[in-house]
Amino acid sequence: MSVKLDPNQHVVDYLRHYVRSPSAPHFAVMLNGPWGIGKTFFVKEFVKSVADEDLRHVYVSLYGLNSFDEIDDAIFRAMYPILENKGVKFAGRAAKTLGKYFRFELGIQPKDFLERANSDLFIFDDLERCAIPRIERILGYINEFVEHEERKVIIIANEREINDCERYQSVREKLIGKTLEIQSTFHQALEAFIGAIENVGAKRFLSSNADVIFEVYNQSELYNLRILQQSLWDFERVYCALHERHKLNETAMIVLMSLLFAFSFELKAGRLTTNDLRGRHFALIASAMRSERDEAASLPISNAQNRYPEIDLGTSVLSDETLVNIFDRGIVSTDEICNDLDASSFFVNVEDEPAWRTVWHSFERTDDEFYSAFERMEKAFAARAFVVPGEILHVLGLRIWLSKIDVIQKPLEDVIAEGKEYIDDLYESGRLEVQEISSIRDSGYAGLGIHQHNTPEYKYLYKHLNDKIQAAAVDRYPAIAEELLDNMIADPELFFSRIALTHEGKNEFYNIPILASADIDRFVSAILEHHPSQQRAILMSLKARYENNKLDGALAEERSWATKVRNELFEEAGNLSDISRYRLRRNLTFALDEVLQLGEHAPQTSEDESSPGGN
Incomplete structure (x- = not known):
């Protein structure tokens, strides 16, 4: 990983000056920045960097705390980690349970212990997420540490999200003497995040492709380190599910990683939903065929594709259903993922691939492979060889599409008539496979979306197939x-x-x-x-x-x-x-x-x- 300048070096320099000051500064330092930018990560790394200077500190997150008693309790738990034991409870400010550990007098106030704790620095994180009403009350509480206890205090917040902004601005100047904006420190954070990855192979692969991750991260324009860390965790789970032959294909692995990171960023940012992953291949093709006047009505998936021009978001390296399972249901199936990869252009043996699948993957196959498969698919169609409903639907959808792009040089109505005749022939010969109607999806089968599934021609054939399957069931x-x-x-x-x-x-x-x-x-x-x-x-x-x-x-x-x-x-x-x-x-x-x-x-x-x- 190349050496990068730290955009927060000036913040580090100032904080070193602040915490080293021999006298009480009588003001707090605000570290400001949007959610996920890496403020908490930055502070914890800073504290580590000055640990050899015997800096004693207390870190407390105010997230969800709705009383001063709860803040007191959180401070004491930070001071004395033994109090994280679930069996230890505080009785408000009396904190009588402390007596079990420190033999303090019953009824003594927690604030009375601050002097004994003698911490040099108090860090209050998530100010905007504190549940105590009226921001001035929270700042007043923190001010006790600055003014009366003469402690050094760092406050971490996203000031844009603080409610009652006018009231906040009127009281903040009495407490906050310096506000520093935190910038996203990608390379430092990525190195730390990768270092925490448990799987050695995943750690090595991610580290060697940090520049690729950086490019995808920048293209997302999120600059959110929390989402980055969560995306790394998602990738590690998928990596652990792969077979060794997949891991050895560097090109396939980079394509897979880039796809997962792009979708992880988009989904976690709320710019895509898992429904947008279904039918993405066709949605992107349709979007590309639209004229410029339709740009305002572009689909979320096409907007995402524009953000990542070097990543094919429509690639079938992972199927729609596998992606939905990973990101929506948290299911990481070795069988699903490896089967998808084996069917991709990186691993597939086209000679062993069903003809209709090769035709479906026409964007990832050579002309010779495509036309050879197309000829085999047409022969199988004429021989009524497709009997599984999902495969029948794929072939019907493909033939509608191929007619529209003139690969099948017949009028579309003839192709529809041939599809209906195919279904009727299977029914008459008793070869139509009976399935419960609700189990036959109209939009996809075997991990692939069905071509033309939103068109009236396809819907007509789909209904006819369902009707005949139901009739075949009654016959049997x-x-x-x-x-x-x-x-x-x-x-x-x-x-x-x-x-x-x-x-x-x-x-x-x-x-x-x-x-x-x-x-x-x-x-x-x-x-x-x-x-x-x-x-x-x-x-x-x-x-x-x-x-x-x-x-x-x-x-x-x-x-x-x-x-x-x-x-x-x-x-x-x-x-x-x-x-x-x-x-x-x-x-x-x-x-x-x-x-x-x-x-x-x-x-x-x-x-x-x-x-x-x-x-």
Whole structure:
């Protein structure tokens, strides 16, 4: 790292003069600057630099403190670190708990200990964030140290954020004799921040690329050291998730680091939200195609791109979803990050890459790679080889886009018709993969945004695909119902986990009226052949399935089926032994009568069947 002039050297020089003064100056020094500029870091580094001069100091943050008692307590905790023990409590200004440690007299005032503590310097940070009302009261409190105790005091604040500015200006001159503006000291702070990084590899990489970080930091125009430090922490977490082969690719690592720092700066500054990360690739392309008259309506992501002209914020080195996970959810997944990197131009083997992904990455592939993949994608399209809904949507979106840029030299309406025909062919041949509709995103799949997903042409095909998937699911109800009957016979617990919402299993049919297609006679016979305990378990699984008025909602088509099952079982119970009849009818009444809302219409018996019993 190259040597840089310290823009705060004059502040250091003045503070050295101030704290070395043999006599009490009778005024405080104000260190002023915006949030995150590095004021606290600067002061703590200054204190370290004069530590060999036996400077005794007390540092207190006023952030959130709402009484003088709380400030007193904070001062004593700074004087005596043992008091940071969570078991130590202060009783206001009496501070009686101190007696447990120092054998002071009960009831003595904390201020009475200032002379005994004999600290040379008191530092009060975050003045603007103190919760005590009326700024003059806070300054009056601090003035006691300056005037009456003849101590040296440094106050740290962002004066622009101090409420009641007029009142503050009228009283500050009585206390503050010198105001010094703190400038961002990037290189000194970065060196300290990197020094605190635990991972040796991350520390070495960041240190060797400090100039790159400096460039991104300057382009952000934030000049906020706190955000810088937080961004370093974010990068360290990602670095630790990488495989060694990724770390050895210096170019890829610099691209990754630059992308993460740029987005970290923008998100932490509030200039971007995580929603802006979704679809960023297409948003940046669309923004670049706008005319100058649309500049005022530019998107936040395009404004960010303008701030970092040498960083491609639309790069797919990390997917949108991975970035959202990192910055919004705090999820750093080795699998997600490494899979994204492996699919990027830095690591991908194009020959092994699915054709549609190569076409999607057209901005990062050669012409030969693109056109070869495009030809393979078109052949696969003609052969109806894409059956996963997410892949189908990608191909449909890509073909719309390729038609618009004349790579596919057909009218757009023909491309739409071909897409619809593709979906219809898969449906007719029974090859359309059935998924729950809510699980099929219209805007992205496999970590990549879908081309043209906001266009009416794509939305038409997306709706048609959803309609056909739903129709295919209904077509398969009888076969799946037979499968569930087999589950019920062989493994009632598996049956339960598939038809009801539980904490185990897939629960894939909990809200799909699939049992309406099940054979009632076979279902009834299978229950009757089960052990009594299994009979009750199966009936309770139906109860769990239909609770919360499900038969009035998603499972309405099953009401007739469930009622017939209940009634046939009730009737068949009449052919059983006395105890079996009693047990089965009692279980039926408890499990199904309420959820079926049978009421007085339920078949009746003279036996007491109001609640279930043991088996």
